[in-house]
């Protein structure tokens with residue numbers, strides 16, 4: 563037990579030290595300054611060539627989303643996730659040890675060229691995340707957690723990291739075993755994480771950048787805006803892609819009926835959703851808030867341009 567306690571305490575002190583060093587020492591491998599730089603870059607693009615020109619440069623919830631960005635990227639790790647996940651990993655390894663398993667590595671990728679390792683990590687992780695994102699829309703409880711991200715009513719780059727801390731837990735837990743089986747170490751994550759963060763900022767930004775045929779591979783603002791549509795076109799929504807739109811095209815969950823520049827965003831009764839950070843954190847745990855899952859919801863819109871909500875579910879090709 564003492565071992566777990568020591569891990570718990572040292573996780574806090576290690577991470578606090580790490581965060582301090584990050585802020586004090588700008589360098590190319592520094593998450594803090596990459597996040598800051600990427601954010602300024604996309605903010606500048608939004609100011610120079612906005613897609614929705616009437617949208618304020620400092621849009622609704624801009625500062626709240628800025629706080630979410632810092633919270634989810636750094637503070638949540640500092641406050642607890644780092645400690646809990648370190649204990650989880652240690653306990654999991656101890657459990658495997660009881661069965662005589664030293665590690666989970668099933669595929670040895672360390673001998674591959676670095677580019678092949680990074681590409682594999684990126685593709686595997688993004689595909690897992692696409693599936694987890696679908697799950698967030700399908701489970702009634704997880705949907706309540708995911709609603710924070712969908713409560714955005716004016717879209718901009720900073721909305722990317724507006725999500726409930728519960729999502730971090732769900733994604734990390736479900737990613738852990740498959741990624742550990744491939745034998746990726748934490749040092750592999752930096753480049754992939756920065757690349758994925760760049761695309762995530764891009765997807766949410768208020769800019770228009772046609773990608774040509776690359777739109778079938780990479781997610782983009784013109785596609786992701788439909789994922790945030792207030793009136794979800796299909797039973798569980800569409801366009802679940804995180805970095806890649808490829809999975810949505812492959813598994814027929816892509817939906818771009820028209821230019822989505824000015825569509826209403828959010829969900830039914832988004833106006834009643836709590837506006838403050840603290841209230842949003844508690845929201846999923848208050849049973850009275852349980853709205854029916856989109857699964858059971860009646861068609862949300864009378865808009866004739868939306869597809870028939872009764873049409874057969876599109877994304878049955880992949881099961882979790």
Ligand SMILES: [Zn+2]
Nearest residue numbers: 695699708789
């Ligand atoms: Zn979503």
Ligand SMILES: [Zn+2]
Nearest residue numbers: 711722766786
């Ligand atoms: Zn989004």
